[in-house]
Amino acid sequence: MGDDGAPVPLRQGARGATDAADVRETVRALIQMMAGGAITELDVTFADVSIRLRGGASVVPSFSGEPADLSVIVASDGEVVAVAPDDYIITAPMIGTFYTSPSPSDPPFVRVGDPVEEGQTVGIIEAMKIMNEIAADRSGIVAEVLVANAQAVEYGSPLLRLTPLQNGLP
Numbered sequence: 001m002g003d004d005g006a007p008v009p010l011r012q013g014a015r016g017a018t019d020a021a022d023v024r025e026t027v028r029a030l031i032q033m034m035a036g037g038a039i040t041e042l043d044v045t046f047a048d049v050s051i052r053l054r055g056g057a058s059v060v061p062s063f064s065g066e067p068a069d070l071s072v073i074v075a076s077d078g079e080v081v082a083v084a085p086d087d088y089i090i091t092a093p094m095i096g097t098f099y100t101s102p103s104p105s106d107p108p109f110v111r112v113g114d115p116v117e118e119g120q121t122v123g124i125i126e127a128m129k130i131m132n133e134i135a136a137d138r139s140g141i142v143a144e145v146l147v148a149n150a151q152a153v154e155y156g157s158p159l160l161r162l163t164p165l166q167n168g169l170p
Contacts, residue, residue, distance in 0.1 A: 089162075090122060090137065090160040091158055092125060092134070092157040095153065098147050098152075099125070109122050109124075112145065113141065113142060115140075115141055122134055122135065141163045141165065143162060146159055
């Protein structure tokens with residue numbers, strides 16, 4: 001439902017495919033609706049698109065069905081981010097506070113555009129006063145940092161979006 005309480009329609013294009021911009025707009029509206037009330041979980045199915053939203057500090061919708069090349073995640077700041085099929089999301093393996101650098105005076109572990117190798121440290125999560133290094137579980141190029149420095153994260157929260165290396169090259 002929109003801000004006025006009316007249902008938020010999804011427009012269909014040729015062959016019944018739903019436009020990615022319409023899906024992002026609808027997901028934003030659903031998240032706002034969830035944030036404004038006591039709803040903690042929502043499942044919506046429209047045509048070939050199925051959306052599951054769960055409340056909490058990080059809301060991550062999952063999609064199934066057509067269109068197969070559409071993936072959307074919601075960053076911890078509520079921004080809806082489109083993800084290409086070949087992109088990979090590094091997620092938080094635990095609850096804690098995410099840090100982009102070893103100390104406030106040090107540069108971040110990675111920046112947008114940096115190549116990342118499997119096993120390379122991409123951040124730190126502080127949990128119960130213990131600093132846990134977060135390693136990339138695959139190689140790629142950092143396309144986007146999805147959380148701010150010193151931001152609280154939950155298990156499974158999206159941290160970084162990687163694009164694949166082309167033949168081992170950035």
